[in-house]
Amino acid sequence: MSISSTLWIVHRDARQRAALARLAGAGDNTFMGGPSDELFARATPADVVLLAPSDDFESELEFAHRFAPQLPDCTWIVLPASGEHAEAKRLFDSLPAAFLKFPPRPERLRSMIAKATGRRGVDSLSRRRARKLLTARFARWFIDLDMPDLLHALDPRLAHLPLLIRGEVGTGRGVVARYVHAFCGDNQAELLHVPCGGLSSEAELIAFIEQANGRRGHYRQTIWLEDADELPAPVQLRVRDWIEFGIPETVLRTTTVRFIVTARESVAEDALDDDEGFPSPPSLNAGLSNALSSLVISLPALRERTGATEAFVADTALNWSESLGERQRGFAPGAIRELNTYPWPGNMAQLKAVVLRSLSHTSANPLEAHHVRFHDESLPTPESSLPVANFVDPFPDPEVSEEDLPELEPLPEDVTLAPRTTAHQETFVGSPDVAVSQVEFEEAGHPLAEPSPSSAQPLKLPATPEFDEGGLRRLVGALAHEVRNPLVSIKTFSELLPEHHSDEDFRNRFAELVGNDVRQIESVVSRLQDLANLAPTRREPVDVASMIDRVLTEQRPLIQERHLLLLKELDRTAPYVLADEGQLERAIAGVLATAIEMVPERGDVYLASKHNSQGFAGQPTVRVLLRYHVPSLGRPLGDLLQDAGFRIEGITQSETSLDFLIAEAIVRAQGGAMTIDTTDAQETVIVIDLPAASS
Structure with missing residues (x-):
């Protein structure tokens, strides 16, 4: 028992109290008395109470009722006589206590007291x-x-x-x-x-x-x-x-x-006007x-808080920048005026959502008024840089109903989805319990929202897949990530080889790991070479639903081996897009392969497609949606690579997937757009919009 801990021993018989003190190894900070004694009212608050009920238990019950609320951090040990254990548990049912038969074994009693007094009352x-x-x-x-x-x-x-x-x-x-x-x-x-x-x-x-x-x-x-x-x-x-x-x-x-x-x-x-017929x-x-x-x-409400908007926007933007390891970013006076004039029916939670959405869609610093993305605004056209929302709030908002604003619009009544695929007997494909999530397809202002025809611009399509400045930066980050790690492993083993050359197990392990690392580097080079060797884009009608089926068939052995649940809902009523079939299949296969590799064993992958009558420049599109869970995706890659001796600021794992970057370039070459949303640290959503072929 700790020297500074206080022990109360409560028993009606003085001789039994003394015996309990010896069994417990009681020290100087021990108070002993009967359940009705007034000394406990003046005693130092107890860390441990030994309470031995007897007769009708009435006095001991009254003692517990009196002192339990006053000792919230105390450990209670109730010591009923032999045969009274069940009755004691019934009567002291709401007391957070341990129960030992009286007289207890000394080693058992002292162990419980030591455990109780050794627990530090400080925060973890x-x-x-x-x-x-x-x-x-x-x-x-x-x-x-x-x-x-x-x-x-x-x-x-x-x-x-x-x-x-x-x-x-x-x-x-x-x-x-x-x-x-x-x-x-x-x-x-x-x-x-x-x-x-x-x-x-x-x-x-x-x-x-x-x-x-x-x-x-x-x-x-x-x-x-x-x-x-x-x-x-x-x-x-x-x-x-x-x-x-x-x-x-x-x-x-x-x-x-x-x-x-x-x-x-x-x-x-x-x-309230009941005559209008509106519900209260x-x-x-x-x-x-x-x-x-x-x-x-x-x-x-936010509209009643003069001056609150500017301070909140500045602090939220600063928190965003610090979480990503980026330079500090902010909003220009014109953008602040735009935010100040908005009515904010969703108050602070809606303002926070708009600030984070605006920051995730542009790298401008400061953000001007035209960068502010309210809930009714659309995506940029495919010529814009890929909007990757990689901010992860380190302490999620406590109120889902308040922090996640009701900014959703229902699916139009005339839009129907294809019949669901029945479940494969080996859990290769399962039928979802609910319809296609309207959040991904219809959320206004979300990075996955449909582009507005009024804001879309005519598309300039490159002859072959290519990278803009932002894409090149991400490509460099991807190469650094996929090449540097195996090189570090090879270097480490090479330095240790002379010292452990006589160790056959080490040499075998060295050969195995270095071989794997070399194959990884060769894979990176091969994928880049494949991208460089792609023929000029030739767009023609392609059945994207059938293409996805072919890609999934190729991935079937891996899906079954890892016991993944694949939920598939493909629109087969109008599945044709205008694209280069070979290039598009290369992009979709790369994205799916990377997603399946990232999902933990027995995880789930959701895949859907849907024809949209109004898309880029008012033209129809086909949207492909992929959603999967990876617990660590939202963490900045720089934190993950610090142990390897270098840091790339502002890059996330999803950004540095080489297959994702190659897929983005290919999709852009088809006149489409690809977005990646990793704002949820445990979920990634990838959306590909492609121009639909005319019927």
Whole structure:
């Protein structure tokens, strides 16, 4: 037992208390007494409590009920007599305790005490990093606001009171909820996030809480009810009862609970006109609102925050640049004026999305007004540089409903997709459970959105695949990545060879690894040579769906060997594009091969195509979409290559794939465009737009 740790020994019999002290190896900081003794009220707070119930357990239960809330970081060890173990567990059900039979074995008891007192009450590195990132995010979002109500919410003395956070969508309610949880003083409490938008009954709410709590098993929790105003009125009344009278143990076994509720701003009754036939917006029930009235934080809309836009844009752009290892970038006064005049119905979350989208689509510094990409703007034409969105937010926004704005448009009613392919018996191709994601095909302003015919320009098509200045830079990065690594390996083994020449195992390993490295370099040279030897582009109608089927057939053995799930949904009603068949097949095969190589074993790949009647310059196009998950794609390549002794700033793994770069050049030569979106650190989406052949 640690010298500075405090031990309480609670037993009705003084002789038994002394025996427990000897068994536990108690030191000077030990307090012993019966469960009704007043000395514990004045004693140093315990790190470990030994509680030995007897008779009817009533006094010991009252002791635990009295002191458990006052000792949130304490370890409780309950010592029931032989035959009373089950009954003790039943009665002390909400106490976060370990149970040992009385009298306990000394080595077992001392081991448990040592483990409890040896645990340091400090934050881990991961928690420290999360708190630091959350602090930086909070400062970016609210640096211009004076928030006196927040100080009350952060007061540790008021940490047991429920908190209501009101505000419009996108004002940062979730940021405040997480900030209060992280810094209100209880570092050990677990955050249980409950998105209420999809819950329609009390049973669903209870099932969600039980499932989430089962994964955590914490006795001190903060329950964050996001969008609680969207819960049905009867469910809101049940939440009110939980706040006022305690959450039932059948729902959540815990010693302390704090409720944090986020909801929209209340709407005045006279502002609603029932005669118009419009449904009333979601609102908090009066009973629940009253139960939450002790601590309330109201967040203003962005339009009410004079001067907030410029500071937020500057900080977000700086964070973007630092995350990529780039030079600092910013927005010109004209761009700031453009942002200031926008109404921002999605508030800060929408402003952040526009800033990141604008930065990802141009390398200009500073960004001018015409570089600002609002949600209703289209992609540049294929003559523009490839827009690769490679920014990864190091601390994702806490509220999905607020941070990911509702900027989607539904698919037109007259657009239908081809029937789905049935599942292959060896899990080569599986049928998706849902229709083609509208996010990838229809999201307005997203890097995958359809180009607007009004903004597209006539295409100047190169005779053969070629690279612009940005493409050449990425090509150099790709070559450095794919050639330098095997060279480093060869150099290392070469330096070690004289010393280990007599070691036959080393020589065999040397020959194997160097052979693999040489073959990798030869592969890079071969792919570049193939690109240089491509014949002039000859565009003719090509069935892109059949081409994809051929490429997948070639990849079938590897897909089956790695047990990948391939979800395929190809539009076969109008599959023809105007392209050079050989070149296009080379591009699609390279992209698919690279994606399949990157996906972990038993991962999934989603592949779809769709005919768009309005594309570049108002002409129809065929869109090919490839989506797969790779956990480390969003990390800057410079971080991955530092151990090899060099750094390439602003380059990501997806950018440095030689096959991706070759595919981009080929697609551009066909009059198409290729985009890569790696904004999600665990997902990559590749979109290829090709001019459709006239029917």
